[in-house]
Amino acid sequence: GAGVSQSPSNKVTEKGKDVELRCDPISGHTALYWYRQSLGQGLEFLIYFQGNSAPDKSGLPSDRFSAERTGGSVSTLTIQRTQQEDSAVYLCASSFQGGLAFFGQGTRLTVV
Amino acid sequence: GENVEQHPSTLSVQEGDSAVIKCTYSDSASNYFPWYKQELGKRPQLIIDIRSNVGEKKDQRIAVTLNKTAKHFSLHITETQPEDSAVYFCAATSGGAGSYQLTFGKGTKLSVIP
Numbered sequence: 655g656a657g658v659s660q661s662p663s664n665k666v667t668e669k670g671k672d673v674e675l676r677c678d679p680i681s682g683h684t685a686l687y688w689y690r691q692s693l694g695q696g697l698e699f700l701i702y703f704q705g706n707s708a709p710d711k712s713g714l715p716s717d718r719f720s721a722e723r724t725g726g727s728v729s730t731l732t733i734q735r736t737q738q739e740d741s742a743v744y745l746c747a748s749s750f751q752g753g754l755a756f757f758g759q760g761t762r763l764t765v766v
Numbered sequence: 767g768e769n770v771e772q773h774p775s776t777l778s779v780q781e782g783d784s785a786v787i788k789c790t791y792s793d794s795a796s797n798y799f800p801w802y803k804q805e806l807g808k809r810p811q812l813i814i815d816i817r818s819n820v821g822e823k824k825d826q827r828i829a830v831t832l833n834k835t836a837k838h839f840s841l842h843i844t845e846t847q848p849e850d851s852a853v854y855f856c857a858a859t860s861g862g863a864g865s866y867q868l869t870f871g872k873g874t875k876l877s878v879i880p
Binding site for chain 1: 810811812870871
């Protein structure tokens with residue numbers, strides 16, 4: 655596609671449920687990032703994929719969070735047993751070899 | 767890994783005045799420095815970037831300067847307008863061998879007072 659696409663745009667889930675957030679990067683982009691942004695806050699780095707290299711998972715806040723990137727393209731961020739503090743906007747970005755990054759519109763997650 | 771510090775965290779200026787946001791980075795191998803603007807409720811979008819072989823770059827009212835020796839770079843906005851109000855993020859790219867990673871600062875909330 656022409657830009658980074660994320661789905662769903664909004665997700666409301668009950669505490670304790672699992673959620674999957676999807677990111678479809680720009681075609682040909684080798685690098686993919688996930689960030690979390692709470693209201694009025696900065697960009698909290700979660701995970702970084704670059705080509706076939708092992709991902710940098712240093713930002714994942716707990717073992718309830720995991721991410722995959724299949725075939726070097728689409729990525730899924732999974733949050734298990736969601737908690738209220740997981741409520742935030744989850745942003746995905748992609749770039750070619752880590753250069754200029756383009757962001758998706760984000761997924762607003764609300765845990766009730 | 768790379769560490770990017772950004773200051774100030776908030777900045778208020780009168781319309782027409784200039785605004786300056788400063789960032790420092792830790793990895794001397796970093797070679798690409800983009801700036802992003804995030805308006806309320808929207809995604810961050812690139813407004814200007816600079817590479818390590820350039821000391822300054824301008825685009826209309828926006829300029830970025832880079833001092834590689836001191837490992838800092840700054841965003842300058844002149845003749846500020848209310849629509850400049852947003853959160854600005856600096857970033858630095860470091861790495862090598864085809865694996866470059868972008869590290870962001872914590873952001874500066876700029877308010878332009880009419």
